[in-house]
Amino acid sequence: MKSLASDNYAGVLPEIMEAILAANQQHAGSYGHDQITHRVFQSFRQAFGEIADVRFVFNGSGANVLSVSCAVDSFSSILCADISHMYVDESTSPETFTGCRLMPLKTNEDGKITVQSIKERIIRIGDEHHPQPKILSITQPTEYGTVYSLAEIREISGLLKANDMYLHIDGARIFNALVSLNATIKEMITDTGVDIISFGGTKLGMLFGEAVVVMHPDLSKNLKFRHKKSMQLSSKNRFIACQFEALLKNNLWQQYAQHANQMAAYLNEQIKEVSRITVTKPVQANAVFAIMPRDWTKALQEVMPFYVWDERTNEVRLMCSFDTTKDEIDEFVEVMKSLP
Amino acid sequence: MKSLASDNYAGVLPEIMEAILAANQQHAGSYGHDQITHRVFQSFRQAFGEIADVRFVFNGSGANVLSVSCAVDSFSSILCADISHMYVDESTSPETFTGCRLMPLKTNEDGKITVQSIKERIIRIGDEHHPQPKILSITQPTEYGTVYSLAEIREISGLLKANDMYLHIDGARIFNALVSLNATIKEMITDTGVDIISFGGTKLGMLFGEAVVVMHPDLSKNLKFRHKKSMQLSSKNRFIACQFEALLKNNLWQQYAQHANQMAAYLNEQIKEVSRITVTKPVQANAVFAIMPRDWTKALQEVMPFYVWDERTNEVRLMCSFDTTKDEIDEFVEVMKSLP
Amino acid sequence: MKSLASDNYAGVLPEIMEAILAANQQHAGSYGHDQITHRVFQSFRQAFGEIADVRFVFNGSGANVLSVSCAVDSFSSILCADISHMYVDESTSPETFTGCRLMPLKTNEDGKITVQSIKERIIRIGDEHHPQPKILSITQPTEYGTVYSLAEIREISGLLKANDMYLHIDGARIFNALVSLNATIKEMITDTGVDIISFGGTKLGMLFGEAVVVMHPDLSKNLKFRHKKSMQLSSKNRFIACQFEALLKNNLWQQYAQHANQMAAYLNEQIKEVSRITVTKPVQANAVFAIMPRDWTKALQEVMPFYVWDERTNEVRLMCSFDTTKDEIDEFVEVMKSLP
């Protein structure tokens, strides 16, 4: 049974599997000292620009925690949305690993952090009694499936630079944002002033693996040490690298991310025709948020599982994957229409 | 010049100085293995009840961090007011020392944490992705100088116990709360179900030193190990113990805390007669919060310094100490009345 | 080119690749809530006994740090060999993640920790000034390729239990030890009193992944929380589980571990005929340690790379993998014989 619960319920892309099989031909140096890792490093530089430094990690928590650890002193605070994955779904890993404060920011109705909310937290600079803000993490696309525009990212990064702070993107679904804005990696990430990104692979069909890409020399300076000590350095590193190589080759990611986004758009369209269910957020990537009758939940989840996002309002999250099909959506909506 | 900035601007009580001089008569065992410490330990047991375990620490941050560290696992969250000293004025000490998340709670207009706000944070219990709430810290009196009633504390501690959580009091000014409620130590702290308290001495005229008093065997189990590793164990421990002995003897604290509270009440009375300044919070301990014209600040601070609490509204905090006098208040209010 | 540098230079077993392909047939619950993970959990219980709790992690550092974190308080010390991977090759991850002291123990000439060396570190119990020993980690096989006998493990675990301490095995190459002793998993690990083990898969031909297996209820109590916060919980968890399923099925591990050990034994035999090179440690698993002329190193490393273990004596480590062949060893030794 397919699922609309999360794109990490989906499996592995055939091109990724082929890449792994192809990488398994011979012995290779461990911990990143192999030819494939070196080769993919260059692919990342082509995509992000020559300033980029790259390390491969196992999962999203590892990518986020390693990323912010590169920016902070132990007396720093890390600003992030109060609905962000780092704040609500990564246990206390950020605190334990960095010793820092996570400072939660309220988001606007689209799930975005606003310039105003950041400014309210850039306070008491130089006051040793208060955690010193040093990095902001935004999620792109946001937890609500909306997408920051390039102008919005630039405005945020400008504000941060003016205050000696860094900008991190949690890009667990970054490819969905890229196709949503029809932007290149360099346009969205390097050129807008992002300093470091958790560049997600798992949710677009990798077996496992994410990348941390750094665009600022301050943050890359001790990257290899922080990478190792975060327990996120794989001995058979080439098997993460080769998966990213497959995704980046001929922009394969575009095809699959586009598909997932299109399925969300299609689902959004179909739902509009159904009364008693209301889409609550702009559908800009691969997620559809909607409020529906509480007594629909069980019956619909038997067709395709999904998460109830807000128990109070019965707002649900319907997340499309690279392998969601129109037929599946049609069937899902048909059942919806049949419900009293 | 006296000050209304903070009660830690004040010096040391004469009885405290005498106690220190008296303790300095001979060699004594170090790190708490001395007769004075043993004797004062018994005084605390008399005040708190036989369940109490006590350790002496250097300062308020140490007391708070040691206290919460006794309750948590490294995957726990610590609930506290978003205006609490622990949240805004103790750098990232709690996170570094415990590895845990501080979860900020909004307070009501009196600066109190409500049962409702706690309930909203007791969520996702058993879900390993989310920090698990384990202890709540309230400040008594609150940062706004208001005082939780015994019933309010009991209601909070009941809610926490029902959820396998602990209750901590940041009692930097606990004596001011005790006289405010006309309650004994045992009535306010032990009998209401408080599990651990930062029992403040410095702000009522000790040279330095606070106590951590534990009323729950789970939390006292490894207390001595956590005490030492918090770097808060004094080699000449008897010089903290003797100060508390002086304060507790014949309830000396009552006299001085009563005075400070009375001065705040008097200041409150006097201010009421002045137009253009409005007291904003109930005056229940030794602090008066008031909004006054922005252009008064400088002139008044030259009479007695004080803090501007909220720059946006020019709400100021006027904190009375054990040595604040009526004459000083009269002079202060006179100048106030003279300002245009 | 094959390598004798490390068994993590080798690739992935064909049976493992097939298992991954087979697991990639449909959507599945994330973070371990899937049928394959549940199934493999039962396989582990069959192998280890019903007491076992199991979590899958990404790599060896993660397994070790998660393991010891289950046993300690923040004032504990962790005893380990001063040549152990945890002590010399995992950066400061153990300290950062647990806050504890690593206490290095000297090993005997076979690289084993002795009962005597442990006793010398079980000191100052109850003294809050000193880190309190709580867990010992041994490596099986040791860093020198030797293997603790079942009696040796039992003696160590008995000493630890008598002192309220736990026993951890770093089993990055545990399968090589099992075939060396011709023991079952249950005989070597559960029945000897081991409390928790880093159960290694990567070095025997998994793509990635290790397991943490717990045999003591104290340590499994909060396992899921510590697992998540160690950043070692994979969203597509089934792809680690399925690899272990393949290894455990019909004891597939025996075949490959046996082969690697036999190749080491064969290499040991062949080297004995060569003058000017001396095997320095008993060859009991898949490693051969030997001292050879310094000027041989470069020429031999061009045939098959290996590590110089001790630069002062030119002791080298020759590590056989599941895919090392007799022909390769013959060629390696031939070149050796041809060197002046």
Added chain:
Amino acid sequence: MKSLASDNYAGVLPEIMEAILAANQQHAGSYGHDQITHRVFQSFRQAFGEIADVRFVFNGSGANVLSVSCAVDSFSSILCADISHMYVDESTSPETFTGCRLMPLKTNEDGKITVQSIKERIIRIGDEHHPQPKILSITQPTEYGTVYSLAEIREISGLLKANDMYLHIDGARIFNALVSLNATIKEMITDTGVDIISFGGTKLGMLFGEAVVVMHPDLSKNLKFRHKKSMQLSSKNRFIACQFEALLKNNLWQQYAQHANQMAAYLNEQIKEVSRITVTKPVQANAVFAIMPRDWTKALQEVMPFYVWDERTNEVRLMCSFDTTKDEIDEFVEVMKSLP
């Protein structure tokens, strides 16, 4: 009863008490923003040189941990003697607060760290798998009461600088070393290349309090933030500062440290005449180490308590204080002579 157990069994110097009483005349700014602190800051600059930055802390553990925290990244190692207070008597505070590895070094028979032992630990630089050595802590006088010469300190600091490392002194008894070498503060600390020192006051008769003095801009850069977050910033900071002022004024410390050292020298002389007890270390500061019959211990400890340093050999430590008297020593030695 006086004691030879530790100089922290002694009380407070009369000049220190007077200074505290004198400082208690009026309200003053908190957390170091007071005139006394500013004044004493200048006294330290006069003693150490203009490069010095100074912060006052509560105790020795706080001083040591704050000091090393200024030098390290979280992937660093901290080198120290395996008999140092930081290694054996400060629980796991250094690890918890910094996340770093403590690397124990063997000392020579005088309890000193040698250049050779340091060199053996400056290994694997740039290798992310291994903790990176960044600071060395020596104790002056050493744990055995011996004193590093200026030339020895210079040699160590030179080696460290050449390897991009820093030098810390744990100077809990630094004044005893200064009089031993007849050196000024600047000569022993600033001019030898020490980067940061825990400058001890408590053991020479302060009520409480130590100073952290920094001689390197890299380490002072974020000093105030690390000071606060170490929970070692006193709100009534002036009461630590004033004690140091008294000690530094007219080099008062010389008189008392000289006395303690002289008493140790005298004790050493007297013991030489007693058979069956052998002084084991050069007596260069205020401690005498000696091996004596095991059955003497109890009887002698009833005259003046002391510590058995090594239970295996019955080596004892006899520590003289600023208030030890010749008569007391004479009586102690008389009893010694009377023992069978």
